[in-house]
Amino acid sequence: MKEQVWDKLINITKKEVVPALGCTEPVSVALAAAIAAEKLTGDLKSVVAYVSPNLMKNGMGVGVPGTGMVGLPIAAAVGSIAGDAEAELEVLKNITDDDVESAKQFLDSGSVSVHVADISQALYAEVMVSNGIDTVSVTIADSHTQVVQIKENGITTYIRKTDKVSSCEEETDNLFEELSARDIYDFSVNVSVEDIEFIEKAKELNDALSQEGLSGHYGLQIGATFLRNVERGLLSGGLLTEVLARTSSASDARMDGVMKPAMSNSGSGNQGIAATMPVVVTADYLNSSREKTLRALIMANLMAIYIKSYQNKLSALCGATTASMGAAAGITYLMGGSYKQISYAVSSMIGDIAGIICDGAKTSCAMKVSSSAGAAVKASLMALDDIHVSGNEGIVADDVDTSIRNLSILANGSMIQTDVQILDIMVRKSA
Known part of the structure; x- marks a missing residue:
């Protein structure tokens, strides 16, 4: 019995103690953007994010790794342009100076917006990317890397079962x-x-x-x-x-x-x-x-x-x-x-x-x-x-x-x- 409990404590620690590049709130937005952009064909035209009040609070004034900027808009922009969709909390580990410059130009064009969602969940980020014709949205909720829903042109292509916790x-x-x-x-x-x-x-x-x-x-x-x-x-x-x-x-x-x-x-x-x-x-x-x-x-x-x-x-x-x-x-x-x-x-x-x-x-x-x-x-x-x-x-x-x-x-x-x-x-x- 003791060994079983100890094994669980080891597993919990391994789950909760993981590498993270940058503050985890803007990183969760960057991750959602990266996953959505990976599923989008054609040139990226716009990125729109809706986040919970708590996530907005924790993302407004913090530096985003490698960008020299603060805030959720640059996280959404660089995540959609160059984020590694498989890297979870290290989603921005491979971005380059050219990627950052492209993200800044994307921001300057007015193509990125971030809004506070009217939602009770403390940790929530929905990011929608579009090429002008097609749209993909990815929603992360409850933990910084947990994708709960993906929509492609309004059709739900993935939903995480919420009736039972993992x-x-x-x-x-x-x-x-x-x-x-x-x-x-x-x-x-x-x-x-x-x-x-x-x-x-x-x-x-x-x-x-x-x-x-x-x-x-x-x-x-x-x-x-x-x-x-x-x-x-x-x-x-x-x-x-x-x-x-x-x-x-x-x-x-x-x-x-x-x-x-x-x-x-x-x-x-x-x-x-x-x-x-x-x-x-x-x-x-x-x-x-x-x-x-x-x-x-x-x-x-x-x-x-x-x-x-x-x-x-x-x-x-x-x-x-x-x-x-x-x-x-x-x-x-x-x-x-x-x-x-x-x-x-x-x-x-x-x-x-x-x-x-x-x-x-x-x-x-x-x-x-x-x-x-x-x-x-x-x-x-x-x-x-x-x-x-x-x-x-x-x-x-x-x-x-x-x-x-x-x-x-x-x-x-x-x-x-x-x-x-x-x-x-x-x-x-x-x-």
């Missing part, structure tokens, strides 16, 4: 209903190392992004700013500074559209960075063994998936905060903490940074990633001394699993209206 989704939902944070811990410290070696790729990809971001050429240069001020003598080195610099620099590069993939978590590159990089930096700082590092990485990523599984895919709650709760578990484990202390760290994170809003994907997301990473280190250090936010305080409960569910009640409940208000503010700004 076996993998059903497995994920049912499994986490039965498990606890303790089960995640037990799996992480006892599973065969050979079975979790795949998680090392998360370290490799996100650390490569981090090193790129430290060059200081991307976004708000948060990671590079920390290092510059160490050189100036205004900050000292050490674990906290290293975590802040190397974690935020990966987000700096990603949110500015660098042509390097992140290893994502739960459909988000920033969540992958937030779950992984604080653990990577801590392992480097402590000179941890490869085995201990792998166990900490699987614990961090799987704990982040576990926490996120109780929340809506896209919401007003910043996903980097919940992913960093996974990082706090991994950091505490690397420092020799017990399960009890790991649960303390996660609960303290909920008591600290719960309620940080998501107001779209953009370069300043790296600041929230930085804040969350710093909170993870703080909570872990406190936990090692058995200091933590108790169940007498705020939404934190006496046990970590109830605390996690309380956070999700907040995200899935009252913060839905917060999301509506955020989008209204953003749309009025851009009008």
Whole structure:
């Protein structure tokens, strides 16, 4: 029985921790455009996209890899012109400068439009491409790569059955209903190392992004700013500074559209960075063994998936905060903490940074990633001394699993209206 559950946890992690080139919301639009364009014969004349309010929010201000531009229109344009329809979240990995120039000209001609759809689904993108005579539309919904419908000249040629969730989704939902944070811990410290070696790729990809971001050429240069001020003598080195610099620099590069993939978590590159990089930096700082590092990485990523599984895919709650709760578990484990202390760290994170809003994907997301990473280190250090936010305080409960569910009640409940208000503010700004 235990082996069956562990196999499922491995499969879930492999499904939720995957490479993603660029912010996953505009990438989903680019993917839908690429799939539609592949089915269209003749010259492309127009691209029209309809997206959910949440997807619009997360795609308005973020860099699209390789284009030097932000927003959903360029994602739709370059995806339809040169996207790899088979590459899922790496749909833009093969675009060239000539492709980007063609996409920009296509935009300038007024041939691309993006609209907010009146739809309740949080994650939804329908992209229609036309050659002036024929039209193909592709709809992606509920997850960033899940095609639910294809229409060719108004005739439905593919529809994903919606009366029953996929076996993998059903497995994920049912499994986490039965498990606890303790089960995640037990799996992480006892599973065969050979079975979790795949998680090392998360370290490799996100650390490569981090090193790129430290060059200081991307976004708000948060990671590079920390290092510059160490050189100036205004900050000292050490674990906290290293975590802040190397974690935020990966987000700096990603949110500015660098042509390097992140290893994502739960459909988000920033969540992958937030779950992984604080653990990577801590392992480097402590000179941890490869085995201990792998166990900490699987614990961090799987704990982040576990926490996120109780929340809506896209919401007003910043996903980097919940992913960093996974990082706090991994950091505490690397420092020799017990399960009890790991649960303390996660609960303290909920008591600290719960309620940080998501107001779209953009370069300043790296600041929230930085804040969350710093909170993870703080909570872990406190936990090692058995200091933590108790169940007498705020939404934190006496046990970590109830605390996690309380956070999700907040995200899935009252913060839905917060999301509506955020989008209204953003749309009025851009009008």
